[in-house]
Amino acid sequence: MTLPKGNYSSDELKWFRELFDKYYESIRHFAYFKIGDVDMADDVVQETFLKLWDIRASVRDDTVKTLLYTIAGNIIKNHFKHQQVVYNFQQSRETDINPENSSADEAIRMEQLNRQLQDALASIPDGPREVFLMNRIDGLTYAEIAARLGLSVKAIEKRMSEALAVLRKKFGYSL
Template identity: 30%
Template sequence: MPPVDTPVQQDLHALYRNHHGWLYGWLRRKLDNAADAADLAQDTFVRILGKPQPCEIREPRAFLVTVAGGLVANHWRRQALEQAYLEALAAQPEPVAPSLETRQLILATLEEISRCLDGLPARVREIFLLSQLDGLTYPQIAVRLGLSVNVVQKAMTRAVASCYRAMYA
């Protein structure tokens, strides 16, 4: 023998049966999205079922619009928050820490450069590193170290030649 519905359950079944299609159409026009409209139509009835004290509904469509309207407002607020979060993520700089593979390549390259510069005078190594690692121009290096541009050029020539010999000799 099937269970007998209470009068409240019968009223809720009738509300769903008589107004679900209309509510879905209203939500679809409001949201311009069939999937979201279907979800919010169901959520509207779930919200009504969750009320502790069912009330007498005199104007079912007005009642449904009131409940669904609150859900629509929450939906739009959530979408705005998600969009703001995605924009904030997009505005973040690229991660500062290089990957493990990149770090190993950098360390290997630095070790190779160190080997290339071994045996050179300290001033020549410093000029080379200021140029290649710090990105300073020859005139900037000359000013920083109190040298002439010609001395910086000769030191760079010597450092590059040493690297070339270490790599290709």
């Protein structure tokens, strides 16, 4: 950990580091869910925390979580040109999906399925999609997501069902 040489207290820096540790991954994921680009997501994380540092004097601990997401959301809205999202999620347990049936053919089939899944995700409207991914990939509860995005749990439920509806239409399944 580099020690900054500016004229601010070590308490401030400690507080900042704690927030960074706590939210680095989830903000990065949030940005990735929104723009589908790892490099841009890294930039958004930088900008978001810099902005938070600038306004640190007026930040309240009970709202800092929502604030981080709001800052990130605004940065993306204002500085990143909206383009077609192309996800490139990685599979953690490709071989585990169907162990008793893991032929070469099956591996290819799974990869194909994965690609389809990511394309289908990209076709979900922005709002419902990020909620869906926060729930399914980051494993956040509806209440957690609601708190982070500054929305009601009801709104999260609505977005989830919208996302599921799109996926159902794509695959003809109940997920």
